[in-house]
Amino acid sequence: MNAPYACHPDASRGRLHPERMSTFRSPWQRDRDRIIHSSAFRRLKHKTQVFVEHDGEAYRGDYFRTRLTHTIEVAQVARTIAAALGLNTDLAETVALAHDLGHPPFGHTGEDALAALMAPYGGFDHNAQALRIVTRLERHYADFDGLNLTWEALEGIAKHNGPVTGPLPYALAEVNAEWDLELHTNASAEAQVAAVADDVAYNHHDLHDGLRAELFTEDDLAELPVVGPAFAEVDRLYPGLDPTRRRYEALRRVFGVMVEDVIAVAQNRLAGLQPQSAQDIRDMDGPIIRFSKPLYQNIKAIKSFLFARMYRAPSVVVERGNVTAMLNDLFPLFLRDPGQMPDHWSRIARDAVDETQCARIVLDYVAGMTDRFAIAEHQRLFGHG
Structure with missing residues (x-):
């Protein structure tokens, strides 16, 4: 039984294009399944987090996280936290599965590059691009473009990181103009869970991937809060443990500290504030799902270490x-000569009414590339990777 402050499927605001209810699935189970079956979700397999994929090998091995494995980990954490708090696990999972759909090739580096290239044309933001994908660019259904997700799923994608203020990226402005996502309010508790689950997952797995890539060692982590004590506890309980098992045992403790902290903080805040509806959560002064202040400071120290090392x-x-x-080579070339893109993309780019519209079409094409495809296209067009 979900809590009163959870989102309830029977109270969903529905879909932009009305559809008959599914016989066997709730609206958010249906949203989740549409995301999993989307082309953009499959492409996450070959989009990387930190390390760039070359010929199927990310950096120096195939154990490093991709956007797909990261997304699966985020969804697992989101389900766990949502269930502990009496929230709707299907909606939390849906937002978690969609949260990285808009990421371009080459991780945050690719996003920074495209944001600079798109600055004259309305900007680029991966959350806004995810909305564009699920409302426009996925084209598999007879009755509508996109996936026709529920309002709650779209809201979660748009503002799981908090209210959206200031100038909007054009992709977000376009969707919001068609269906008001109430960007000035908080997201649902389920979407907030997905955002925190993202933090938990990447802080955990970036430590793991950095160790595997030999960018730092376990000894370098000894003085870090949370991490150092986790290794010390493993050494106390399992002296002389195999190094690989030692690493896993310690880092899963780090993982557990973060998840348990989020749940405890949320339980305390919910008990104190007594929200009676999902709208009460949206109207609060700040998020209900977050780390405690001490752990937040510890995580900042971990992030600073990861940034530097x-x-x-x-x-x-x-x-x-x-x-x-x-x-920086590919985007201007396609903007200058849309014929270098596949037929579908070159045709709609040539029909663009102005350079801004053309740039947005080029962006949709480039942002949808996987790492390996972008590298292959650069090799094809410029003769070097």
């Missing part, structure tokens, strides 16, 4: 420069 490691910086150069 992983995201800005010399080898990663070199790769960032390489892939930024690729996108």
Whole structure:
């Protein structure tokens, strides 16, 4: 039984294009399934988080997270937290599964490059692009473009990181003009869970991937809050443990600390504030789902370490420069000569009414590329990877 402050499927605001209810699935189970079966979701397999994929090998092995494996991990964490808090697990999972659909190739480096290239044309934001994908670019259904997700799913994609203020990226403005997502309010508790689950997942797996990539060692982590004590506890309980098992045991404790903290904080805040509806959650002054202040400070220290030792490691910086150069080659070429894109894309780009519309079509094409396809296209068009 879901709590009164949870989103309830019977009270969903529905879909932009009305459909008959499914016989066997709730609206959010149906949303979840449409996301899983989408082309954009499949492409996450070959979009990377930090390390760039070359010929099917991300950095130096196939154990590193991709956007797809990251998304699956986020969905697992979201289900766990949502269930513990009496929230709707299907909606939390739906938002978690969709949260990275709009990411371009080459992780955050690709997003930074495309944001700069799109600055004259309305900007680029991966959350806004995810909305564009699920409302426009997926074209498999006879009655509508996109996936025709429920209002609650679209709201969660748009503002799981909090209310959206200031100038809107054009893709978000376009969707919001068609169906008001109430961007000035908080998202549902389920969408907030998906956002925190994202933080939990990437803080955990970036430590793991950084160790595997040998960008730092377990000894380097000894002084980090949460992480150092986790390794110390494993050493106390399992002296002389195999190094690989030691790493897993310690990092799963880090994972557990974060999840348990989020649940405890939310339970305390919910008990104190006594929200009686999902709208009460939206109307609150700030998120209900978040880390405690002490753990938040500890996570900031972990993130600072990862920024210095992983995201800005010399080898990663070199790769960032390489892939930024690729996108800086590809985007202007397609904008200048749309005929270099596949027939469907070149046709609609040629029909664009102005350069801004053409740039947005080029963006949809480039942002949809996987790492390996972008590298292959650059090789084809420029003769070097």
